[in-house]
Structure formats: structure tokens, C-alpha cells
Amino acid sequence: MATQINKQLGDNVFLTTLDAAASWGRANSLWPMPFATACCGIELMSTAASKHDLSRFGSEVMRFSPRQCDLMIVAGRVVMKMLPVLQRIWLQMPEPKWCISMGACACSGGVFDTYAVVQGIDRFMPVDVYIPGCPPRPEQLIRGIIDLQEKIQKGGTINAREFKLRILPEGPPRFDEDELIRIRERNGFKLDDPTYDPVH
Amino acid sequence: MTTETPKPSSVEIDAVKVTLADSLVGVALEWSEFRDQYRVVFPATELLKCLNAFKSAGFEQLSDLTAVDLLEYSNATDRFEIVYCLLNVDTGLRMIAKTYLNEPDLTIPSATSVWSGADWLEREVYDMYGILFSGHPNFKRLLLPQEFQSFPMRKDYPVKGRGERHNFPVITRAES
Amino acid sequence: MPLELLESPDLNANQREGLWTLNFGPQHPATHTTLRLVLQLDGEMVIDAEPDIGFLHSGFEKLGEVLDFNQYVTIVDRMNYISPMANEIAWHHAVEKLLGIDLTPRCKYIRTIFAELMRIHDHLLCLGTCVLDxxxxxxxxxxxxxxxxxxxxxxxxxxxxxxxxxxxxxGLLYDVTDDWVTMVRDFVRNFPKVYRDFSGLLMKNRIFVERTRDVGVLSREEAIAGGATGPVARASGVVRDLRRDEPYLAYEDFDFDVCASQGGDCYARFQVRMMEMLESIKIIEQAVENIPAGPIFAAGTGKESMPDKREVYRSIEGLIHHFESVMPNRQMQAPKESVYAATESPNGELGYYIVGDGSFRAYRARTRPPSLLHFSLFSRMMRGCMLSDVVAVLGSINIIAAELDR
Incomplete structure (x- = not known):
């Protein structure tokens, strides 16, 4: 409906107030979907439980069905076998949606620089807020959610135009040591070559 | 609620040694001891016979089954070591049984007929080391994706992998 | 439903016709973490449950071959993340067995207190989240x-x-302080009251009891052959507890009972976990009042253990000692032997099989995860149960995906 109004009236009407109203509503009624894979999931539970009580910040209605949620909290490392699942669940969520990458493993792979762990989910899907820590304390998660609420209130639009502008996944540049290893292997360096060091 | 279980001792392992010597005539068993742990090396050719004999000697539980890749181990003569950690539930006696395996034929009989707990442990060993267990009821990879090509716990596989972890489509904001 | 379906898991195509397949997980609230079950259902009856795991396989054991004995403790922490310290204690128990180090009494007591706190920690989460599901x-x-x-x-x-x-x-990273002791004492004093409330909400809750009793039965023989340990085995009548049968740390000094049950069902497993919490409190109470004085690091030639942090900062000898203990060419050397050592973690027998190659790192660091063996018994427990029982059985065997997949 919002797009229809836009079409008819063109540029003659400013929707700032409506945007702000919608963003205010969205920011204060986030429905998180906990995509909890590992340790951070337990801290996510702690955050929702008695002592830290996430419901004070308007986002305690955890829903496990992606169709009912607008905030995905990826808590814990994501590995090769899990990443297609994560992407599929992200695509199932209705717009507008946001993603919090909770913990060092989801942000960058953390201590698990191994063959199986994806080195940061932001390489393969969009992320809005990163929370550092291994695992982050519940206070840090709450801070992350407050930051996301601010982000939504400041930049949110009623028809989610802001997402269309962002076409690339955010995050650090995607060239790293592993890329170098693969280039070396492509150029014919072999493992049994004594000068070849696959780790360094 | 509680029952008293006697502590394992060298007397018990001596009894086991005698029993095994009777049941495994002609099979060369090599015993050793380190920090109160009893270890026996048995030939891979007589694997099932040995395992059945171990079970009859009282080791009802297979605590653990694993493998070690001895590629970079100094003075090692064999490539793979298969380790069976056995436990006698009643007396608490433990025994570590080992056998060695070399390329190219990495097939040994499955222990699932002896201890049902070997099921997933053998699948994991195959997943990580590529050792084949013949006669296993449901033999496929356990942990890694079925289409995965390498055996990551082998010593010639790099810690960071060969780029498998980067091989996924990227979802952008505009697409989602 | 026809009974013969239950008897024979290998059905032919004709019999399979009426069945339908349900995919449970990998992202499902009751799995707590990530695991997948492919259920064969006849109406609401579960005919077969095939677990598919590995959704959290992160190469722990490969990292164990790269990091040294002290560094790897940060990785084992993340294995069973609902009782992190239990993993550390199990790992260093195995390492110390390989290196032949005897701990000081003070270190043993502090580790014992933490091991028991972790048992309570683990059981609380297991029971709490299962009843939530x-x-x-x-x-x-x-x-x-x-x-x-x-x-x-x-x-x-x-x-x-x-x-x-x-x-x-x-040894330990730091020595504990007096207010830590006070905190543990407070915890021991407050816990029984909370336990009464908690127990009332759980074990006297009719809905909970009816949903768990006679569900997911595991017989004693299956438990032994399948490699079940810990609360799962004890609930099936296998009275075995490494704390009593192979005493490690300071467990020989304390008086406690091993909790077991004959039921073998979900209720029995929860009951054993509930009783174990009280026994743990008993051990902590005895330990915290009798912590011996003395150093926390084992004495020796000096290379076995890290120096006290205060000495590192205040004396040149301490600093040299610290450097030597972290430099790969000056560190202590592990014997070229292999060792298997296990501790009674909250979930069962958590063992490590370590192969030393003459350096301060493991050539092979194998974890024997209790969750893996328990989960391999899952399809046996599930046969003949209803779909809604899947959640109860999953909760009762307390599957931790990071430990399961490593």
C-alpha cells in the first residue's frame, strides 16, 4: 500500500514522519529468532532468563519459526554443513529483517581457524550488528540489541528502501591467507614439496 | 544404592593374559604397560577373532575406538594405528588394544557385531581417516558432508583445509 | 498400528507405504543446538529415528595437534559448553597422567570443587531446558x-x-581467594532451598512425570554394549561412577553416594540427575571447609608447570621460568607414549586418548565424548515412542552438539 501511495503522489510528499513511526514500532517490537549453534546460545538463554531478563527491551518473544521473526541472532560458530541451512532460514524470513552476529565465531571464526568452520558469516550473508566476545556477556548482547534498535530508528524506512541500497554483504575484505594457499595450489605447488608450508 | 567395586589390579590383568593365551593360540600378542595402563598389540589379520576373545575375557564395553595417523611420528613403521579402549564394567579393568594398518589396503572388519557401540565410532574413524570397515551395517560419513572429498585428520591435510570452507554462494541484501 | 512394524526395523517397500518421513532439525528449539533427526512415522508413532549429526563439526581434534597442552585448554572449554570446567579438568587430568605429574592437595581440592559445581551447572541446564521444551x-x-x-x-x-x-x-591459573570461599559457602547454603522448589516444580509435576515415565527405555544390556556411561547408564542400572571406581583428584577423601536407578526411562534419568546434584553439594561442602594450604602448582624440576603470576612480574627467575614454559624448544617434553584417561564429567565418561611425540603438544588428542555414544543409542530408545516423546528423550540424554561433533 505504501508503494501505491508513493507512485500516485511522486515526490510531492515527504514520508519522514511515517518512516519514523514505522521504525519506532519495529525497533521496539523485535521478534528474535535464535539461531543458536554453540556456546553463545547458552548465553542467549541466560539473557532471556531470570537475571538479565531481555523482555525489558521489547524483544523477548523468541520465535523459532523463521516466518514469524524479523531479527536473526546467529549465536555460535557456523560450519560447512550448517551454512546452507543458515542461508535458507535467512531467506525464509519476511522483510524487513535484521541479523545480529553474536560472538567471535559467528563474526570471524574465532579460535576455530580450521577446515570446517566458516570464517565469519558475513562472507556469505548480510549482518547488521556484530557482538564481540567469546561468548559475549548477556550485557553485551543487550547492548547489541539496543544498538540495533537505534540503527533501525535512525535509518529505517517504511518500505525498507534502505536495504535496496546495500547490495554487498558488509564486513572486512574477503582476501586472506587461505586465498593465498589456494592460489599457490592452483599454480602447481604440491604438498610433498618440502618448501611448501600449508599453514603459514 | 551403592555396591562396592574392587579396584583393578595386576592380578586381574594376569588372569586376562592367561585367558587370552588359551583362546588365541598362535596369535602373537604383544603386551606393554605404561602408568598403570595395560596395552596389547594384536595383528590386524586376526582382528575379529581377537576382539571376540577380548569380549569373552570380560571386556563388555567398548569405551572408545579411534585411530592415529603415524605419518609424521618418528621411528614409526606403520601408517595407521587403530585403538580400541576396552572396559570390564564389573571389575573396572581397562585395556587398550591396538593394531596397525598400512596403505594401500585400508580395510578391516567391523566390530559392530561384537560391540554395538562401535557403530558410530567406526563411521567417525572412516570420516576422519578414510579407514574402511567391512561388514558395517550403515557405512557412510558421520560428521562431514557426504560430498566431502578429503579425510581431514590425516597428517597430510592442512589445518585450515583446502578452501572447502569458502566454497558457498553469497547472499546479498538485495537478494534476500 | 500393526505390532510387527515395531518389531522389524527393516521394512519392505510395501510396508513403508503408509509411513511418512519427518525432518526434525537441524534448526529446532528442542535440539538446543544443532542436530538433525529423520523420523519415520506411522501416524504419530515413531518407527525409526535416524540421527544425522556433524552440523557443528569444527575440527577440535585437529586443533589439538597444533596447540600445546596449555593452549588447547581454551579449545576443550568449548566442547561441552554447559559445563566448561569439567572439560578442562578432564583434559589436564589426561595430560598430567601422560607427563606423570602429581598435583598438590590444594589444587586437587579446588579442582574437585569446580568439577562438582560444573555437575550442578550441567544438570540444572539439562533439567531446566528439557522441562521448558x-x-x-x-x-x-x-x-x-x-x-x-x-x-x-x-x-x-x-x-x-x-x-x-x-x-x-x-596447577591452576590463579589461586583462589577468601571471598571465593565465602561465595562457595553461600552457594552451598542457599542451594538446598532452591533445590526443594526446583524439585517440586519438576518431579512432583504431574505433566512432567507422565510425559517422561516409561518413555525412551534403555535396558542394562543395551547400555553396556552401546557404551553408555554417566547418568544415562546409571539410570539403566549400571552402577559405575569413575569418581568412586577410579578415584582421581581428591574424591577419595570425601563421603558420597553413587546415585542409580533401575528404570531406564527418561524419568529415571532425570531422577538420577536430581539426586546427583545433592551429592555434589555434599562433596562441595566437605571440600570447601577443608581446602589445604600450600602451593597450587606441582613442584618438580620447574618445567612441569607455569610459575606463579606474582613471581613472573616480580622476579627475574620467575620471568625466565615463564618464558621457558612457553617456548617450544625449552618446554617440558612429553614421553613418546600414549595414554587414555577419563573423568566422570556430568554427562558421563569424558576421556582423552593422548599420544605424545616428545614435544609439549599432543601428536593425537582424541576426545571420547559421552554425547556421541549416548546419541548413537537414541534410535534404540525411540522405537515405539510417540512424536512428542522425541523432545523428552533428547532432553534426558542431554546431547551437547559441540561435544557430539567436536
Whole structure:
């Protein structure tokens, strides 16, 4: 409906107030979907439980069905076998949606620089807020959610135009040591070559 | 609620040694001891016979089954070591049984007929080391994706992998 | 439904016609973490449940071959993340067995207290979240309130509330202080009251009892052959507890009972976990009042263990000692032997098979995860149960995906 109004009236009407109203509503009624894979999931539970009580910040209605949620909290490392699942669940969520990458493993792979762990989910899907820590304390998660609420209130639009502008996944540049290893292997360096060091 | 279980001792392992010597005539068993742990090396050719004999000697539980890749181990003569950690539930006696395996034929009989707990442990060993267990009821990879090509716990596989972890489509904001 | 379907898991195509397949997980609230089940259903009856795991396989054991004995403790922490310190204690127990180090009495007592706190920690989460999945949110809140108290005790000792990385080869990161002792005493004093409330919400809750009794039965023979240990085995009548049968740390000094049950069903497993919490409190109570004085690091030639942090900062000898203990060419050398050592972790027998190659790192660091063997028994427990029982059985065997997949 919002797009229809836009079409008819063109540029003659400013929707700032409506945007702000919608963003205010969205920011204060986030429905998180906990995509909890590992340790951070337990801290996510702690955050929702008695002592830290996430419901004070308007986002305690955890829903496990992606169709009912607008905030995905990826808590814990994501590995090769899990990443297609994560992407599929992200695509199932209705717009507008946001993603919090909770913990060092989801942000960058953390201590698990191994063959199986994806080195940061932001390489393969969009992320809005990163929370550092291994695992982050519940206070840090709450801070992350407050930051996301601010982000939504400041930049949110009623028809989610802001997402269309962002076409690339955010995050650090995607060239790293592993890329170098693969280039070396492509150029014919072999493992049994004594000068070849696959780790360094 | 509680029952008293006697502590394992060298007397018990001596009894086991005698029993095994009777049941495994002609099979060369090599015993050793380190920090109160009893270890026996048995030939891979007589694997099932040995395992059945171990079970009859009282080791009802297979605590653990694993493998070690001895590629970079100094003075090692064999490539793979298969380790069976056995436990006698009643007396608490433990025994570590080992056998060695070399390329190219990495097939040994499955222990699932002896201890049902070997099921997933053998699948994991195959997943990580590529050792084949013949006669296993449901033999496929356990942990890694079925289409995965390498055996990551082998010593010639790099810690960071060969780029498998980067091989996924990227979802952008505009697409989602 | 026809009974012969239950008897024979290998059905032919004709019999399979009426069945339907349900995919449970990998992202499902009741799996707590990530695991997948492919269920064969006849109406609501589960005919076959095939687990598919590996959704959290992160190469722990490969990292164990790269990091040294002290560094790897940060990785084992993340294995069973609902009782992190239990993993550390198990790992360093195995390492110390390989290196032949005898701990000091003080270190043994502190580790014992932490091991038992972790048992309570683990059982609280197991019971709390399972009852949450079965429809009761109150017990979950009670459980987490008590867990926060344990987090604070961990934080006071190590500086981190969750992944403490507190143990070191032959000792501990820091010595504990007097207010830590006070905190543990407070916890011991307060816990029985909370336990009564918690127990009332759980074991006297008719809905909970009816949903768990006679569900997911595991017989004694299956438990032994399948490699079940810990509460799962004890609930099936296998009275075995490594704390009593192969005493490690300071368990020989304390008086406690091994809790077991004959039922073998989910209710029995929960009952064993509930009783074990009280026994743990008993051990902590005895230990905290009798912590011996003395050093926390094992004495020796000096290379076995890290020096006291105060000495590192204040004396040149301490600094040299510290450098030597972290430099790969000056570190202690492990014998070229292999060793298997296990401890009674909250979930069962958590063992490590370590192969030393003459350096201060493991050539092979194999974990024997209790969850893996318990989960391989899952399809046997599930046969003949209803779809809604899947959640109860999953909760009762307390599957931790990071430990399962490593």
C-alpha cells in the first residue's frame, strides 16, 4: 500500500514522519529468532532468563519459526554443513529483517581457524550488528540489541528502501591467507614439496 | 544404592593374559604397560577373532575406538594405528588394544557385531581417516558432508583445509 | 498400528507405504543446538529415528595437534559448553597422567570443587531446558538463577564467567581467594532451598512425570554394549561412577553416594540427575571447609608447570621460568607414549586418548565424548515412542552438539 501511495503522489510528499513511526514500532517490537549453534546460545538463554531478563527491551518473544521473526541472532560458530541451512532460514524470513552476529565465531571464526568452520558469516550473508566476545556477556548482547534498535530508528524506512541500497554483504575484505594457499595450489605447488608450508 | 567395586589390579590383568593365551593360540600378542595402563598389540589379520576373545575375557564395553595417523611420528613403521579402549564394567579393568594398518589396503572388519557401540565410532574413524570397515551395517560419513572429498585428520591435510570452507554462494541484501 | 512394524526395523517397500518421513532439525528449539533427526512415522508413532549429526563439526581434534597442552585448554572449554570446567579438568587430568605429574592437595581440592559445581551447572541446564521444551517455563527460570550464581563463582576465580580456561598443566591459573570461599559457602547454603522448589516444580509435576515415565527405555544390556556411561547408564542400572571406581583428584577423601536407578526411562534419568546434584553439594561442602594450604602448582624440576603470576612480574627467575614454559624448544617434553584417561564429567565418561611425540603438544588428542555414544543409542530408545516423546528423550540424554561433533 505504501508503494501505491508513493507512485500516485511522486515526490510531492515527504514520508519522514511515517518512516519514523514505522521504525519506532519495529525497533521496539523485535521478534528474535535464535539461531543458536554453540556456546553463545547458552548465553542467549541466560539473557532471556531470570537475571538479565531481555523482555525489558521489547524483544523477548523468541520465535523459532523463521516466518514469524524479523531479527536473526546467529549465536555460535557456523560450519560447512550448517551454512546452507543458515542461508535458507535467512531467506525464509519476511522483510524487513535484521541479523545480529553474536560472538567471535559467528563474526570471524574465532579460535576455530580450521577446515570446517566458516570464517565469519558475513562472507556469505548480510549482518547488521556484530557482538564481540567469546561468548559475549548477556550485557553485551543487550547492548547489541539496543544498538540495533537505534540503527533501525535512525535509518529505517517504511518500505525498507534502505536495504535496496546495500547490495554487498558488509564486513572486512574477503582476501586472506587461505586465498593465498589456494592460489599457490592452483599454480602447481604440491604438498610433498618440502618448501611448501600449508599453514603459514 | 551403592555396591562396592574392587579396584583393578595386576592380578586381574594376569588372569586376562592367561585367558587370552588359551583362546588365541598362535596369535602373537604383544603386551606393554605404561602408568598403570595395560596395552596389547594384536595383528590386524586376526582382528575379529581377537576382539571376540577380548569380549569373552570380560571386556563388555567398548569405551572408545579411534585411530592415529603415524605419518609424521618418528621411528614409526606403520601408517595407521587403530585403538580400541576396552572396559570390564564389573571389575573396572581397562585395556587398550591396538593394531596397525598400512596403505594401500585400508580395510578391516567391523566390530559392530561384537560391540554395538562401535557403530558410530567406526563411521567417525572412516570420516576422519578414510579407514574402511567391512561388514558395517550403515557405512557412510558421520560428521562431514557426504560430498566431502578429503579425510581431514590425516597428517597430510592442512589445518585450515583446502578452501572447502569458502566454497558457498553469497547472499546479498538485495537478494534476500 | 500393526505390532510387527515395531518389531522389524527393516521394512519392505510395501510396508513403508503408509509411513511418512519427518525432518526434525537441524534448526529446532528442542535440539538446543544443532542436530538433525529423520523420523519415520506411522501416524504419530515413531518407527525409526535416524540421527544425522556433524552440523557443528569444527575440527577440535585437529586443533589439538597444533596447540600445546596449555593452549588447547581454551579449545576443550568449548566442547561441552554447559559445563566448561569439567572439560578442562578432564583434559589436564589426561595430560598430567601422560607427563606423570602429581598435583598438590590444594589444587586437587579446588579442582574437585569446580568439577562438582560444573555437575550442578550441567544438570540444572539439562533439567531446566528439557522441562521448558515439555511446556513448563518456571523451572527454567529457577535453574538459570542458580546457574548465574555458579557463573559468578567461576568469574571470581578465573576472570571469565563462561569459558574459564582455569586449569594449567600441573596447577591452576590463579589461586583462589577468601571471598571465593565465602561465595562457595553461600552457594552451598542457599542451594538446598532452591533445590526443594526446583524439585517440586519438576518431579512432583504431574505433566512432567507422565510425559517422561516409561518413555525412551534403555535396558542394562543395551547400555553396556552401546557404551553408555554417566547418568544415562546409571539410570539403566549400571552402577559405575569413575569418581568412586577410579578415584582421581581428591574424591577419595570425601563421603558420597553413587546415585542409580533401575528404570531406564527418561524419568529415571532425570531422577538420577536430581539426586546427583545433592551429592555434589555434599562433596562441595566437605571440600570447601577443608581446602589445604600450600602451593597450587606441582613442584618438580620447574618445567612441569607455569610459575606463579606474582613471581613472573616480580622476579627475574620467575620471568625466565615463564618464558621457558612457553617456548617450544625449552618446554617440558612429553614421553613418546600414549595414554587414555577419563573423568566422570556430568554427562558421563569424558576421556582423552593422548599420544605424545616428545614435544609439549599432543601428536593425537582424541576426545571420547559421552554425547556421541549416548546419541548413537537414541534410535534404540525411540522405537515405539510417540512424536512428542522425541523432545523428552533428547532432553534426558542431554546431547551437547559441540561435544557430539567436536
Amino acid at each position: 515439555l511446556g513448563g517455563a518456571t523451572a527454567f527460570m529457577y535453574a538459570f538463577n542458580e546457574r548465574e550464581a555458579i557463573y559468578e563463582i567461576c568469574e571470581r576465580a578465573s576472570g571469565q564467567r563462561f569459558h574459564t580456561s582455569y586449569t594449567r598443566v600441573g
